[in-house]
Amino acid sequence: MINPELIKKNPELLRENIRKRESNFDVEMLIEKDMKRREIQMKIDSLRHELNIITDKIAELTRKNQDAEELKRKAKEIREEIKKYEEERKSVDNQWQNLILNYPNIVHQSVPEKEPKITKTWGEPKKEEFHIPHWEIGEKLKIMSEEKGAKLSGSGFTVMQGDGALLERALINFMLDTHTKNGYREIFTPYLVREEIMEGTGHLPKFAYDMYQIEKDNLWLIPTAEVTLVNLFRDEIIPEEELTINCVAYSACFRREAGSWGRETRGIIRQHQFNKVELVKISKPEESYDELENLVKDACRILELLNLPYRVVLLPANDMGFSASKTYDIEVWMPGLGKFVEISSCSNCEDFQARRAMIRLRRKSGKVEYAHTLNGSGVAIGRCLAAILENYLQKDGTVKIPEVLRDYTKKSFIGK
Known part of the structure; x- marks a missing residue:
């Protein structure tokens, strides 16, 4: 398959490659799914960072014998939200994987476009x-x-x-x-x-x-x-x-x-x-x-x-x-x-x-x-x-x- 980084860094190259090949591959769908999976991953990473902070606070309150129930409820909500996003990411990843596996190789610059x-x-x-x-x-x-x-x-x-x-x-x-x-x-x-x-x-x-x-x-x-x-x-x-x-x-x-x-x-x-x-x-x-x-x-x-x-x-x-x-x-x-x-x-x-x-x-x-x-x-x-x-x-x-x-x-x- 192609280098996945090209989807974000050089989407125009992917569009041009499909044009040269005269393929009916849906490049925009691949770009869309790639953006979506990155967005979901960013949300998951942000929630995990928030959860780590809350977990540390819970541990600190517990050591001091102070009430941490509110934070525990918040941590539970975040875990459920992470699970929801992970399920969504799995679905999007499957769609992305199917698309990128069907995307053709990038044509070398020395290759003519139409005539042998x-x-x-x-x-x-x-x-x-x-x-x-x-x-x-x-x-x-x-x-x-x-x-x-x-x-x-x-x-x-x-x-x-x-x-x-x-x-x-x-x-x-x-x-x-x-x-x-x-x-x-x-x-x-x-x-x-x-x-x-x-x-x-x-x-x-x-x-x-x-x-x-x-x-x-x-x-x-x-x-x-x-x-x-x-x-x-x-x-x-x-x-x-x-x-x-x-x-x-x-x-x-x-x-x-x-x-x-x-x-x-x-x-x-x-x-x-x-x-x-x-x-x-x-x-x-x-x-x-x-x-x-x-x-x-x-x-x-x-x-x-x-x-x-x-x-x-x-x-x-x-x-x-x-x-x-x-x-x-x-x-x-x-x-x-x-x-x-x-x-x-x-x-x-x-x-x-x-x-x-x-x-x-x-x-x-x-x-x-x-x-x-x-x-x-x-x-x-x-x-x-x-x-x-x-x-x-x-x-x-x-x-x-x-x-x-x-x-x-x-x-x-x-x-x-």
Whole structure:
């Protein structure tokens, strides 16, 4: 969440942030509730101060064997009044907490307002006439089946089989090997987490509609390993000399895609369950924007090794994720679709998630402050597989396997 002090000290910044994001969040309600809770707390503090004075006078009169009944009645009235205000404060605090947990992160000053900015292009997009969408390739080669996925689970699921399953597994291992060689520590985490863990990264309460919940146990299926990797450091104080921490994890991801379904319904671009390799950094605040650039390079490295054309896009404020201060999307070229498709999103969340999850660092001086968290896909497996099928399709209908994957697949072509 944002620094609560900003509500009092810089409400105009909060208003401007909502304007830039084109959000319908009620900033005035948050400001109003913040003022109300401060007013109630001031009344409680004043009454407690008065009660302390009266209590001391009662003690003094009692020591002198003098009558203190009137003061005792007054003390009782004050205690009842304090109790009343504390109940009111609890109600207002709950409203305030719900509001501030739904307020988006402050946009970094370098982020454009409305138009995305292409910051890098790599490779030459292929436009051969014989290129077709990946689902047609997959069906012809019998390596993926939307029909069987629907048979098992309904729409939005795909079964990978034969060389399709082999290629998916090869990509997972290739990406993990590449990132661990580059200094990331591999971690494998649970797919089911408690509610407060989802809240820590900003996925709850705002995006509950898009998540899968096991209601009986109050557990949630993770939409990304970002949730678990960030929360590994929940309620911890990390010595600054241990930062930056770099983590990588493979996981299955689960999203209802509520409100998005109907777009890209064919193929494996948008699925309710998909595989992804995730990168997370826990950083010092003064180094986090340098680390964001490093994060983007690390994700791009995967596409370069696979020789897949891509571009990097700096997202505008009105298209950024809830928890992010600044985000780059990496988009891979899909010749069968005739367009670039997002395959990774790399974000600096500054201290937004750290405040929610209480992730702090201790300076050498002893000072404790919030760390910064960063996350990015390194990269989405299904979309990468789709991009390989479309970019490496041969005229005879076979698919050439990228050279860097052949040690994993033990073959050079799919379909031969």
